Amino acid sequence: MTINGDGIDNPYGKVFNQTYPGRVILSESTSRTSFAITVLQSTGMASDKMAPLLQMTLSHMSFALYNGLAGPITIFGPSSENCDEARDPILITDWGHRSAFQEWERELTGNPIRPQMNSILINVIIDHILVGIGQRYHVVRHADPKNETKFPASENGNYWIRTVPAEGCKGSEDGNELDERQGFLRYEPEEKNKPQLGNNFSWWAFGEQPLWLNFSEPTIMLLDEKKEWPGDYVIIPAENRDRWVYLVITAPKTNELGNNRTFISLAHPLHLHGHDFALLAQGNDSSQIDDPDNSVVLKFDNPPRRDVALIPAGGYLIVAFKADNPGSWLFHCHIAWHASSGLALQIMEREEDLRKTMTLEKLQQVNDGCKKWNEWFADTENLWSQNATLFQDDSGV
Structure with missing residues (x-):
């Protein structure tokens, strides 16, 4: 429209x-x-x-x-x-x-x-x-x-x-x-075809692995499969029931070249699904995290509550949330092109409890959605370009 x-x-x-x-x-x-x-x-x-x-x-x-x-x-x-x-x-x-x-x-x-x-x-x-x-x-x-x-x-x-x-x-x-x-x-x-990346592509990522999700195989549909999670799904387990999970995120102070990717020193608004979190610390110098002479002071007394917080360029961000909501929760940069380029991960919170909550009735709703998706996806007229050979070239989030 x-x-x-x-x-x-x-x-x-x-x-x-x-x-x-x-x-x-x-x-x-x-x-x-x-x-x-x-x-x-x-x-x-x-x-x-x-x-x-x-x-x-x-x-x-x-x-x-x-x-x-x-x-x-x-x-x-x-x-x-x-x-x-x-x-x-x-x-x-x-x-x-x-x-x-x-x-x-x-x-x-x-x-x-x-x-x-x-x-x-x-x-x-x-x-x-x-x-x-x-x-x-x-x-x-x-x-x-x-x-x-x-x-x-x-x-x-x-x-x-x-x-x-x-x-x-x-x-x-x-x-x-x-x-x-x-x-x-x-x-x-x-789509199902995984992007084939050449040397001319640069991706954002937490660590070394950019996130990429297969629309036809959502994370929640893989819970019963006894195998390792696909590496592209970037699953981080969090099993500490009703206890606090701490996330410490650091950003390089200078532009870094990695394997087929570039990390540019920029600020990123980071968003967590499934929870709000306590903002314990935020600073401009990521080296302070490992500096015993200038250690980071965490704010435990009435810290700000957020679901999005900004990590400064070259800085650090420390947040915590209570593991009281089983699920596969996305943690990602809220700049569209960064998230679509892979700057995201999934926190698998209390996997066994999540598996128990996924009743046949709930799974049927997911299956119905996947069936409709696969029917739409199979129609090549739905591709952005009729000459396209690849359906999904971004992370999917």
């Missing part, structure tokens, strides 16, 4: 019910919410276990989310709790006039070209806040009439709302650089 987000048609949109963003879903924290869904993730609800307030529904099939398949969810907290009154949600995103799949192709082969955006749809800015892809914030703004800046107050009460992209990770087309001025503030009401 064509989306016109900034005055120019993007014919590659994918949307919910013919609208972008998808219609807001309102629910009470004590209510049971049912969806008729296809390959979607309700970020913050069942799969992410976040507390009530603002969440998001999105598609997690390759780049569908970044082509428009997303919408907000507001969950009203119980009246017995001290919850702020919920306001209408605002979706914040950068914006391109091409399909995200086309941007992926440009970044993948030959001389990789970073995805280039045509505009930014960010509607608010405050003193400052770091927001990575997939993160959600509630902001209470007190409009006190103060002017503490070096600029004189506006005589007519109109101010520019500016968006300043971070140096080193912004991308725009030559001759189409983004304008910082993004709005006004007015005080007056006026």
